[in-house]
Amino acid sequence: MVVRRSRSALLACTAFLALGLATTSFAQTATQNEDAAGEAAKGDRVTNLKPIVVKSKAKASKDVLADSPTASETTAKEIDDNQITRIEDLGRSTEVGVGFNRTTGGVNIRGLGDDRVLTTVDGIEIPFMLDVARGADGGANSFDFNALSSVDVVRGADSSRAGSGALGGAFVLRTLEPEDVIAPGSTWGGVFKFGYNGDDRSLGGSAAVAKRIDNTAVLFEGAYTHGHELENNGDVGGYSTKRSKADPADYNQRNGLFKIRQYTDIGTFGITAEHFNKDKDIDAMHSQSPTGNFRPGNYDTTDNTERNRVSLDYKYDAESADSLLDTANAVFYWQNLLREEGAEGYRYTSVIGDYWRRNEMEDRSIGFNGNGSKAFDTGDLHHKVTFGLDVAFNKVHQYSAGKDSCGDPRWAFSCSFLHTNQSDMPDVDGKRVGAFVDDKIEFGSSNFSLTPGLRFDWYDYSPKNTSAYRDSANYEGLPSGQSDSRFSPKLRASYQPQDNVELYAQWAMAFRAPNVSELYVNYGVPGGYVSYGNPDLKPETSNGIEIGTNLGDDDFGGHIGAFYNKYKNFIDSENSADPTGTYPLGITEYFNRANVRMFGVEVNAHKKFDNGIHVKGALAYVNGKDSDTGEWIDSVAPAKAAFTLGYATEVWGTDLTFITATSEPKKTGDNFRTPGYGIFDLTGWWEPEQVKGLTLRAGVYNIFNKTYYDSLNVASTGLSQPSAYYSEPGRTFKLTLTQRF
Structure with a gap:
């Protein structure tokens, strides 16, 4: 309420x-x-x-999360040039260290994924939802790349800026502003796109139009895509567990963005409304067979995501050094994220009759996020103080609706896997408050600076009893709430011996609060199996160091970084046998690993030559283990690299990219280790001089039709289908057309 x-x-x-x-x-x-x-x-x-001249104050204020030497930016132009339509595309083009787990729906940076990577859009956190029992996970990908002006990837924990959830880093999204669409010297502008993507045979288009009238600007953006299943390189069709081709699917994706901006002498005031929806229907042929419980044509699944938000925005950049603040940014928002996963069919052998499920998990939030900065001198020291406040209230709700032909009693053993029309955890009201301050202190003209920072975070979870939760098969009463707080300090040293050269070293602590599913899920029934949350889980904490350098400029430069992190109370789950025999198929429980360590390196470099040739390369490697047991951490992907050779003129260009990864290390419980691979992509673009503002782009991906695997998308505990079922797309084609006015 x-x-x-x-x-x-x-x-x-x-x-x-x-x-x-x-x-x-x-x-x-x-x-x-x-x-x-x-x-x-x-x-x-x-x-x-x-005439009134409107400055792009919205673009001038960079997100404080991305103001870090460990951050890199992918602009809207680079998104278009590399034909990036989903998060996985970043990992084979501009950001080889970024992965996406299609099973959980979470971003992966530096070997950590899901809610250990903070995802934000325009300063607003997009929550990651974990539905342990039913599979309605994820939500981090509830956006459309056509609506973005940039993507910043922040590697590692910048504790004073991010707060809970940024152990691996942050995925920072910024949506289009009117100034991204309106050309300089004009009062209106438009961008229209149309594209075909062969890896899921999708067709889509988007349009963004902006208009400025005096001191007011308005932006409308909309996009629609219709597509099918993401192809793999399997070649066995039909039904049953022998199928290796991807299951047939159809999806529709819609996105809408509206902004109004009022430019004044005291800053930019704005309203933003955003809608994203993707609904997908799958013919689950791998779960059907001529003699099985589900027969051909009688079992379909669904996978839907919807996110809506309305926000009031304020941005300020001072014209004079005498101003009280140099910059200020604030957003007050309402956001609702809904994940749904479902199934529908007819059972022929076990509990004969109609069967359907609609499982949902929802996060509704209202909050405020603001920050500001001020530069000043004290003697020979130059200070830049940045501070911020983050306040949010949210409610998480989980429910499974359904129907089957179980008789009474409802929880009889024959129906032990079929229980529905219940919540597997209580509704949870959450509150969080975070505040930070850091000070970049430059020492005279030495080109040396120190940046100490400190953040305080407090969170509170309050479970609420509902009739749907009390009606669950495994109800044992309302669990206790949890509240905790953390101070997270950091210290960064930076030295710039010359222009375009920065050496830095950073020590930072960070933490992640347990999510509500890890605390409160209670899914199971006697005679079957059970998944338990753990209300006594402790927050994860990290303590890490990093050294690196940023070199050069757009023509010639790169980055080298190395890091080492230790984690305490790392949250994980384990399966075990029930000694009492109440749950003969096992118990899954969450627990804190005492000690986990991760280290790795990241390297990238680029060079543009006067003759139009350009080269670039990138490498990301992470090693992560439980320090006490030596077990590999499942979320750590193998080392990956990409190398590009290209040529560009004023009106056309082409790139050949080689992407390679090492084999996956042997992890506990694995019966399939993803092998190493190497694939080639060829892309090109053309801007015909006869049509101003028109750009044509095309690409051939995985040119030699290599069968390869992304370890993040292959189950670590066993494969129910042939391995090729989990492979990535073979040879595919993309074609996009962009027209700017």
Whole structure:
């Protein structure tokens, strides 16, 4: 109820602010027209009004999370040039150290994934949801690349800026602003895109249009894509567990973005509304067979994601050093993220009859995120102090609805896997508060600086009893809540011996609060199996060091970094036998690993030659183990590298990229280790001089049709299908057309 009332208040505030902005713009225009008419009446000539110049304050203020020597940016142009349509595409082009787990729906950086990587859009956290019992996981990919102006990848924990969840790093998204679409010197602009992607046979298009009237700017962006299953390199069709081809699927993806910006002398005020929806229907042929429980044509699954948000924004960049603050950014938001996973079919042998499930997990949040900075001198020391505040209230809800032909009693052993119309965990009200401050201190003209920082985070989880939770098969009463807090310090040293050369070293501590599923899931039934949360889990903490250097510029440069991190109370799950025999198929429980360590290196370099040739390369390697047992951490991917040789003129260009990865180390429980691979991609672009603003791009990916695997997308505990079922797409083609006005 609190979230719903807050949502109503936010929408009312949004409408009020929109009316105020429109009234202000109308009043300014009317006043200017009256003044011009008065001047014309007074004399023989009309006094021309001085044009209003609007600065792109929205673009000038970089997200504080991305203001780090460990961050790298992929711009909207690079997204277009590399035909990036999903997070996995970053890992084979601009960011080889970034992965995406399609099973869990989480981003992976430096061997850590899911909610150990913080994902934000315009300063607002996109939560990662873990549905242990039913599979409605993820949510981090609930955005459209066509709506983005940039993607920043922050590697490692910058504790003073990020807060809970950034142990591996941060995935920082910024959506389009009017100034990204309106060309300099113009008052309006548009970008239209159309594309075909062969790896899922999808067709899609997007359009973004922006208009500026005096001190007001408006942006509309929309996109739609229709596609099918993501291809693999399997060649065995049909039904049953022998199938190696991907199951047939159809999906529709929609995205909408609206922004209004009012530019004033005291900053930029704005309203943003965003909608994302992707619904996917799958013919689960691998789970059907002519004599099985599900017969051909009688078992389909669904996978849906929807995210909506409304936010009030403020950005400020000072014109003078005498201002109280140099920069200020604030966003007040409402956001709702919904994940759904379902199935529908008819059972022929076990519990004969109709069967369907619709499993959902939802996170509703309302919050505030703000930061500011100020530079000043004390003697020979130059300071830049950055500070911020993050406050959020959310409610997490999980529920499974369904139908089958179980008789009474409802929880009979024959139906032990079929229980539904229940919540497998209580609803949870969450609160969090975070505050940080850091100070970049430059020592005279020595080109040396120190940046000490400190962040305080507090969180509180309050489980709520519901009839759906009380009706679950394994209900044992309402678990206790959890509340905790952490101080996370950091210290960074930086030295710039010359322009375009930076050497840095950083020590930082960070933490991650347990998520509500890890604490409270309670899914199972006597006679079958059970998954238990652990309300006594402790927050994860990390303590790490990093050294590195950033060199050069856009023509010639690169980055070298090495890191070592230790983690305490690392949260993991384990399966075990039930000594009492109540759950003969086993017990899954969450626990804290005492000590985990990870280390690795990251290298990238690029060079542009005067004759149009350019080369670039990147390498990412992470080694992660339990320090006490020596077990490999499942989320750590093998070492990966990419090398590109290209040529570009004023109107066309082409790139040949070689992507390679080592074999996966042997992990506990593995019966399939992903082998090493090497694949080639060939891409090209053309901007015909006859059509201004038009760009054609095309690519052939995995040219030699290599069968290869991404370890993040291959189950570590066993494969239910032939290995080729889990392979990545073979040879595919992409074609995109972009027209700018």
